[in-house]
Amino acid sequence: MIKVLPLIDPTAAVLDLGILTVGLLGFLIGLAAILCSLWLQELLWQPFKAFRKDFLLHFNQLTSWQQCILYFSVFFLLLFAVILVMGGVF
Numbered sequence: 100m101i102k103v104l105p106l107i108d109p110t111a112a113v114l115d116l117g118i119l120t121v122g123l124l125g126f127l128i129g130l131a132a133i134l135c136s137l138w139l140q141e142l143l144w145q146p147f148k149a150f151r152k153d154f155l156l157h158f159n160q161l162t163s164w165q166q167c168i169l170y171f172s173v174f175f176l177l178l179f180a181v182i183l184v185m186g187g188v189f
Contacts, residue, residue, distance in 0.1 A: 128188075132181045 104111050140147045150157070158166065 128185060129181055132177060132184060136177065136180065 104113070158169075161169065
């Protein structure tokens with residue numbers, strides 16, 4: 100692959116193997132963000148622990164569009180938090 104790359108693009112440089120750690124770092128940052136958010140929710144918001152026990156009951160009582168809004172809002176807020184953390188680190 101290394102000898103094929105300059106044939107395709109003469110200005111291409113050899114890839115650094117350190118680039119492979121970006122995926123691992125992204126996975127670790129995402130995992131840390133999820134664990135920190137769960138830890139902070141249970142530490143700072145005690146009713147969350149009681150709500151989490153009956154979450155499926157409460158979640159199934161919602162209509163389908165309310166479930167979608169809840170799901171996507173949590174997803175995008177966690178994504179935004181990860182982006183802010185990565186911006187602070189780099």
